[in-house]
Amino acid sequence: MKLTERVYLVAGSGYGISPSGDCNCYVVDGGSELALIDTGGGYGVKAIMENIKRDGLDPKKITKTLITHCHFDHIGGNYEIRETTGTKIISHPIDKEAIETLNELSLYTMAQEWGLEFKTAPVDETVVDGDVIEVGDVELITVSNPGHTPGCISFMLDDYGVSSLLCGDIAGASGNLGYINGPGFDLDDWKASIKKLASLKPERMYPGHGTFLLGDATSHLLQYDAKMNAAWITIITSVG
Ligand SMILES: [Zn+2]
Numbered sequence: 001m002k003l004t005e006r007v008y009l010v011a012g013s014g015y016g017i018s019p020s021g022d023c024n025c026y027v028v029d030g031g032s033e034l035a036l037i038d039t040g041g042g043y044g045v046k047a048i049m050e051n052i053k054r055d056g057l058d059p060k061k062i063t064k065t066l067i068t069h070c071h072f073d074h075i076g077g078n079y080e081i082r083e084t085t086g087t088k089i090i091s092h093p094i095d096k097e098a099i100e101t102l103n104e105l106s107l108y109t110m111a112q113e114w115g116l117e118f119k120t121a122p123v124d125e126t127v128v129d130g131d132v133i134e135v136g137d138v139e140l141i142t143v144s145n146p147g148h149t150p151g152c153i154s155f156m157l158d159d160y161g162v163s164s165l166l167c168g169d170i171a172g173a174s175g176n177l178g179y180i181n182g183p184g185f186d187l188d189d190w191k192a193s194i195k196k197l198a199s200l201k202p203e204r205m206y207p208g209h210g211t212f213l214l215g216d217a218t219s220h221l222l223q224y225d226a227k228m229n230a231a232w233i234t235i236i237t238s239v240g
Pocket of ligand 1 (some may be wrong): 069071148169
């Protein structure tokens, strides 16, 4: 589903466009190349490919697959998509091991409880804060924002003059908090990361779950910041 000139939503069980277990996955269109942001829970690869084709894009142009973090619902399609398209898998070095081995940090046992199963793929490249990833005629800037996992990252995109943030699970619309106490979770890091993202003043935001924002994203990050720094009871009741 085309959202803007540069960004497409190509998976997301919350939108009914791919199977249960899939996070929101996005394609950034760089013209001669595409970047895929996250790969879902593993059973959605066929739907992802069909959605990309339906949008008039060629999946074979996916040269870079950027992984926001190591949770199973963001990495399940890595193997199949890499085999199909030859894409490079790119993550932060700190989450690389979990992505490659499906260790505790990946929450893979939860995936298995949900009936999901997938092969792992190697991470071909790693990126750290400030690294620029070129995709055709666009640049994605890596933002390190630990807290949800130790090596979770976002990507900033200039979408024809509109500042946009592809943020994985570190933030969501309306300040709704996500899964905040898994292995590798760190509340202090998370709080600092939300302040950092708000300081970047994105206009648009594309989270790994729930609603994407086509404007006013910074005010949603400021709501998130307020909830993160409220009393615990407020945080707990604001989950979801
Ligand atoms: Zn996650």
